[in-house]
Amino acid sequence: MTAVTLPDVPVTRTQNRVLRRATAAAVLPLLASGCLLTTKTAEGRALHNAPVVLARSKSVDLTLAVSSRLVHPGSLSTLPALDPGYRLTGVLDLASDRADYSAGGRPVAVFDRNRAYVLRPHARPDDARPWVEVKLDDHLKDLWLDPSALPSSLAALALRPSVLVDSLSGALTGSIDTVGKEDVDGVPTTKYTARFDLTQAFDKAERRRYSQHQQDDLAKLFQVLGVKRDELNNGAVWLDANGAPRRLTLDLRETPTPQTLLLLQLDLRLVPQSKPASVVVPNGNAVTTVPSLFQYLQPLKPGTPA
Secondary structure, three states: OOOOOOOOOOOOHHHHHHHHHHHHHHHHHHHHHHHHHHHHHHHHHHHHHHHHHHOOOOEEEEEEEEEEEEEEOOOOOOOOOOOOOEEEEEEEEOOOOEEEEEEOOEEEEEEEOOEEEEEOOOOOOOOOOOEEEEEOOOOOOOOOOOOOOOOHHHHHHHOOHHHHHHHHHHEOHHHOEEEEEEEEOOEEEEEEEEEEEHHHHHHHOOOOOOOHHHHHHHHHHHHHHOOOOOOEEEEEEEEOOOOOEEEEEEEEEEOOOOOOEEEEEEEEEEEEEOOOOOOOOOOHHHEEEEOOHHHHHHHHOOOOOO
């Protein structure tokens, strides 16, 4: 067979322009996606590393505002009353994971690793056991907390502050957006919004390692609160110039019954301190130990008799 040689065909200026445009159209998205990926990765590192940066401080002063709202009643047989929420101040020692909350100068709750204590609001000075203790582990006797029996905002008193700090490790990198510069209590910060996976947070935590047993304990606690495994929760974090979190907001999605949705809204402000924290854990002789989260929180329900 005789080979056929095609004549050279010159490329016109118009064809050159079309070719350049087509090449640019193909390359620009790749460059843009590369820049976006680099940016998202840097943002992810900043959020995931924030608890490590915060832990360089001797202690952290805390202010926590909590509320809850019913989004969908679903299959709840009784609707919960309007939850007024509350505001607390406290201190956190990240070296020991000890923390406390108070309101109006009166102690409210103390956390010592996986043990939590609340002071009965109507306890008298001569009460022998004014504190109620629960161990937050996979032996909790509750199946779930009924929001019509207890205000959902009380659940925050079962979430130790160190767990809230380490939830930053669960920020999904692809979901992070930089909002911009904002001051938090007079400190310049950068605000980020993100979606948080708490299951991932404690598996990937960088400040400290959570053993599988500790993760199982937290999984049981979240189950009782109605927070599903691998649930994605909206939130925001404000990081200062050093990369330490100065504010964290988190909307925990609670589904205690099918088709029900409540949002436990947490707003935690953090002020790193150069002095160690003094967290006093209640003496065992002053404590009544209970096996369930409901029994631990029930004394704090408004209207509960002394």
